[in-house]
Amino acid sequence: MKLIPVTDREALSIRAAEMVAEKVQEQPDSVLGLATGGTPEGTYQQLKKIYDHGEADFSRITTFNLDEYAGMPKDHPQSYHTYMQHKVFQPLQLKPEQVHLPDGSAADLEQECTRYEKRIAETGGIDMQLLGLGENGHIGFNEPGTSFSSRTHVVQLKPSTREANARYFDSIEEVPQQAVTMGIETITDSRAILLLVFGRRKKEALLRLLEGEVDEGFPASVLKKHSNVTVIADEEALTDVSAEVMRHFTG
Numbered sequence: 001m002k003l004i005p006v007t008d009r010e011a012l013s014i015r016a017a018e019m020v021a022e023k024v025q026e027q028p029d030s031v032l033g034l035a036t037g038g039t040p041e042g043t044y045q046q047l048k049k050i051y052d053h054g055e056a057d058f059s060r061i062t063t064f065n066l067d068e069y070a071g072m073p074k075d076h077p078q079s080y081h082t083y084m085q086h087k088v089f090q091p092l093q094l095k096p097e098q099v100h101l102p103d104g105s106a107a108d109l110e111q112e113c114t115r116y117e118k119r120i121a122e123t124g125g126i127d128m129q130l131l132g133l134g135e136n137g138h139i140g141f142n143e144p145g146t147s148f149s150s151r152t153h154v155v156q157l158k159p160s161t162r163e164a165n166a167r168y169f170d171s172i173e174e175v176p177q178q179a180v181t182m183g184i185e186t187i188t189d190s191r192a193i194l195l196l197v198f199g200r201r202k203k204e205a206l207l208r209l210l211e212g213e214v215d216e217g218f219p220a221s222v223l224k225k226h227s228n229v230t231v232i233a234d235e236e237a238l239t240d241v242s243a244e245v246m247r248h249f250t251g
């Protein structure tokens, strides 16, 4: 696990976008795993700038999203489908056949999980997976206690996760109870992982990731067993990380 400390959210977004653009430049048909939430928004804005300056060609990439709320119509304002259309697919002019999200509105969610896994396998797997970090250490919607060998599955969202995401809804009651998420092993099968962490809200989770044990009680800790993980974190998120731990992960 390699740590890249940056000053703030903007520097993180610029650096992350540069790394994604470099990957696509070196491999135009890259399969990218994409995240939602507040963390990657700046990265997507920077990718739009890179694209508008003609410095990257995204016409041959394939994308898979980590997760989607269940029991929500695709065009709901707070669905991840809507988030991705507005923040990534339209700005980068990606075609429908290039992009994939779990269908949280599917009648048979278990069948949808199987379909999603099959589709990922058909494309040869994910070359680079973008991740945010949940405050309780969740990655995607894999909550604490999720098996490290889990594949795409339906999850019951924990109250803390629903509360953390309620800021995007009019009320907590509107936040779905379930979601469809790539499993932890689906994520760790990616050939490269880019974990983005900024802000004071994530400092405890980042400290636990860097200094804690590998344990299913903290899903993100699985990343310490992966051979190609880069963590980009800003000063606020790194507040409590000791100089010794910084040296260990940046050396």
Ligand SMILES: N[C@@H]1[C@@H](O)[C@H](O)[C@@H](COP(=O)(O)O)O[C@@H]1O
Pocket (backbone or CB within 6 Å): 035, 036, 037, 038, 039, 040, 066, 067, 131, 132, 133, 134, 135, 139, 140, 141, 161, 165
């Ligand atoms: N399902 C998403 C995750 O993919 C995201 O990484 C996490 C952090 O969100 P944010 O980036 O808004 O802090 O929360 C949500 O639960």
